[in-house]
Amino acid sequence: MAVGAIVAALATLMLSGFDNDSNLQARSPGGVVAKADKVFASVAPGDCLTWTKPDHSDLVELDCAEEHLFEVTDTVDLSRYPGAEFGPGAVWPDSLRLTELREEHCVPAAQRYLNGRFDPRGKYAVGLMYPSNDGWNTSGDRILRCGLQVPGLSGNPLPNTGRVAESDQSKVYEPGVCLGISQNLPTDPVDCAQEHAVEIASTIDLSARFPGGPPSKDDQDRFLEEECGRTTNDYLGGPHVLRDKTLTVFFDFIDARSWLAGSRKLNCMIGKGADQEGFAPIVGPARGRIMIDGQEPVPPPNSGRSTPTPLPGAAPLPPQPEPRPAPR
Structure with a gap:
């Protein structure tokens, strides 16, 4: 209750953050990343991937029990898409179109992958890995990988361990965080x-x-x-x-x-x-x-109770006992 509206707004930010290229997980194919391309081409639903470089040139597949950034849920081959939108010579889709493709293919894929048990307000968000501009135009790469990852508002996914299907999707943190x-x-x-x-x-x-x-x-x-x-x-x-x-x-x-x-x-x-x-x-x-706000808090007077104005929908503080007169 206490931050219902605020937490909902935060979830919206997390998902809309995937509208930019970095969060859609672009990769850059080419000679220097041939190994990464090979890894990307061979993965299947249930495989986990990680990387450290912005261009994903050190992309590796690893056991999902290890710390990773992306769990694959489905593969989409745009070369089989109806019409000529993604055919030879087609223009590389912009981030808005890629976001539409994620919503169209990857959101349903997440539900299928988790047997209908994907929490849209939970710890994980739907992600999409897609070809770079060069890969699209030079190599004719039309493969997309749908997946699940822990979103970070900084623009990059956060590390995760374990498969999503075996994890608690509750969006919680440890005390003290x-x-x-x-x-x-x-x-x-x-x-x-x-x-x-x-x-x-x-x-x-x-x-x-x-x-x-x-x-x-x-x-x-x-x-x-x-x-x-x-x-x-x-x-x-x-x-x-x-x-x-x-x-x-x-x-x-x-x-x-x-x-x-x-x-x-x-x-x-x-x-x-x-x-x-x-x-x-x-x-x-x-x-x-x-x-x-740059100031030390001033305690309320001991004779009464002073509380800050709560946010809309905020939970009241726990009830406190009324002050009793001192014994005579």
Whole structure:
């Protein structure tokens, strides 16, 4: 609930990020990368690939148990495409057309590959590897590879281990991880000493509380308000820390599509709502000294409770006991 709108916006950014050439995973064929071309030509669904160079000239296939960047889900041969759009002499498709091809071929391929259990809001995103301009025009290369990868907002996929079908697709991070900030929204993990939007306090598994079908958002909210409050206080060392640093607990919810794909976990996050929308930049770990928008937080007076204005849809902070008069 707490960052429902914000997390949804973040997911949109991740997917739309694939509209540029780097995230569509272009490769550059030619004499210096003949080995990489051979690898690319031989892979099949279920194979995993990795590389370190921007032109993919060191592309290698490896066991999916090892750290990799791309898991192949399908092959598309554009030379068999109806009409002359991709025939000999055809113009190399631009990034918009490649994005359309990804949506047309690779999104359904991901669902088939995972037997209908792909979480569109989860850890993985649909990717596409395609020929470079030179490969298209000089070598007549028309092969596309659909795949799954962990998207990074920096423009490059993030390393992953294990097959997607055997992994929990829940988009969660370990406690203590900080997510960077760009345009008031969370980005990729960064050192907490750098500016960030939120810090992960805990991971909540909803499967024990909701063993059946997808729970309603309201039911999730009620459960997570209590659990995130409790686990965040444990993480910080007491409820006074959250109060004194004027921070707020945020959490998302799992929609029916994600639930049916098998995702059950969510993060409890600590952050500070910006004056207008999104998050304010924080520097420093929440369990240490922090700066919010370049200023040290001012604790509220001991005689009362002061909380920051929550974001739209933000979960309230855990209820605190009313102050009691001192014994006489």
